[in-house]
Amino acid sequence: MYKPTEAGTWKGRVDAADGVEGKRWHQGIQLLDLSKETEPATAEQAIVFLGFCCDEGVRRNQGREGAVQGPSALRQAMASFAWHLEDDTALLDAGDVYCTNQNLEEAQKQLGKKVHSLLANTYKTIVLGGGHETAYGHFSGIKQALPADKQLGIINFDAHFDLRSYEKQPSSGSPFLQIADDLIKNNQEFNYLCLGIQQYGNTQKLFKTAEEYGADYVFAPAMQVYNFEALREKLQQFIALVDVLYVSIDLDVFAAAYAPGVSAPAALGIHPEIALILLQEIISSGKLLTLDVVELNPSLDVDSRTARLAASLLYHVVQQWSQI
Numbered sequence: 001m002y003k004p005t006e007a008g009t010w011k012g013r014v015d016a017a018d019g020v021e022g023k024r025w026h027q028g029i030q031l032l033d034l035s036k037e038t039e040p041a042t043a044e045q046a047i048v049f050l051g052f053c054c055d056e057g058v059r060r061n062q063g064r065e066g067a068v069q070g071p072s073a074l075r076q077a078m079a080s081f082a083w084h085l086e087d088d089t090a091l092l093d094a095g096d097v098y099c100t101n102q103n104l105e106e107a108q109k110q111l112g113k114k115v116h117s118l119l120a121n122t123y124k125t126i127v128l129g130g131g132h133e134t135a136y137g138h139f140s141g142i143k144q145a146l147p148a149d150k151q152l153g154i155i156n157f158d159a160h161f162d163l164r165s166y167e168k169q170p171s172s173g174s175p176f177l178q179i180a181d182d183l184i185k186n187n188q189e190f191n192y193l194c195l196g197i198q199q200y201g202n203t204q205k206l207f208k209t210a211e212e213y214g215a216d217y218v219f220a221p222a223m224q225v226y227n228f229e230a231l232r233e234k235l236q237q238f239i240a241l242v243d244v245l246y247v248s249i250d251l252d253v254f255a256a257a258y259a260p261g262v263s264a265p266a267a268l269g270i271h272p273e274i275a276l277i278l279l280q281e282i283i284s285s286g287k288l289l290t291l292d293v294v295e296l297n298p299s300l301d302v303d304s305r306t307a308r309l310a311a312s313l314l315y316h317v318v319q320q321w322s323q324i
């Protein structure tokens with residue numbers, strides 16, 4: 001269920017005449033094989049990508065399959081980024097965890113193990129999904145890595161709560177209810193802030209569940225740059241209550257004009273700029289532990305627009321996070 005990234009996977013434009021000043025991500029990224037014991041990060045700053053090739057959660061959630069190709073499309077979209085990282089920063093690719101035989105539960109467990117070993121070895125981790133079922137596997141690794149006295153805050157950029165029942169089976173629609181129940185079972189708090197909720201995309205039942213579990217949220221129409229001060233205030237209040245942050249970016253939070261390549265596009269979704277400046281706020285808090293980008297479906301994308309948007313957000317995340 002795990003494969004390290006093959007040499008030659010990262011490829012892109014080469015500006016040979018410019019020497020080291022022409023360096024791009026595909027020329028600087030290092031491959032990390034997690035089938036061997038994970039070595040502690042040696043660079044001062046080590047940021048690692050880990051793919052989760054899975055859309056079994058989307059299939060179970062009646063969505064449009066294709067997110068299994070997300071990690072590969074994201075690598076392609078990031079490969080030719082110009083290298084502007086400091087010399088003390090290593091950018092790594094730790095390969096992919098695969099969901100096989102529709103065994104989502106096992107794939108999530110395997111993803112959790114890999115995330116745990118990366119976090120335990122002080123890597124700043126970025127998981128490339130996968131449908132939003134990625135989040136439960138990601139969380140199971142966070143849970144293993146996080147000391148019990150540390151308060152976790154979860155910030156989900158999403159048009160949807162993803163608080164569906166998993167009584168019958170877990171899916172891409174249920175990760176945050178699974179996480180909530182795990183935390184509550186362990187006498188820990190479920191601190192969840194969902195940014196970009198579409199009223200028309202969530203049933204009354206889901207709003208009721210959100211209320212029952214104390215989930216906080218901001219509707220998509222309020223996610224505007226002109227409303228930045230109020231959003232910043234809300235974000236800062238949330239961040240102040242927790243020790244570390246897990247950030248999940250579901251690309252269906254963005255307007256379909258920017259992000260057509262998702263299972264459930266939002267015609268009136270948010271503008272990327274507001275997500276970018278809120279991400280900057282989050283990173284500058286110094287509390288970001290780990291992050292994922294989910295729901296990219298390359299088979300539904302238009303000229304890689306959604307992949308490029310996700311990749312560009314990750315570019316800025318990597319750039320800022322490497323200086324914290």
Ligand SMILES: N=CN[C@@H](CCC(=O)O)C(=O)O
Pocket residue numbers: 061062063132160161162164172173174201263264
């Ligand atoms: N991760 C998926 N979330 C959404 C999908 C909604 C839809 O397919 O319309 C959900 O379950 O609510």
Ligand SMILES: [Mn+2]
Pocket residue numbers: 132158160161162172250
């Ligand atoms: Mn989601």
Ligand SMILES: [Mn+2]
Pocket residue numbers: 158159160250252253264
């Ligand atoms: Mn969503």
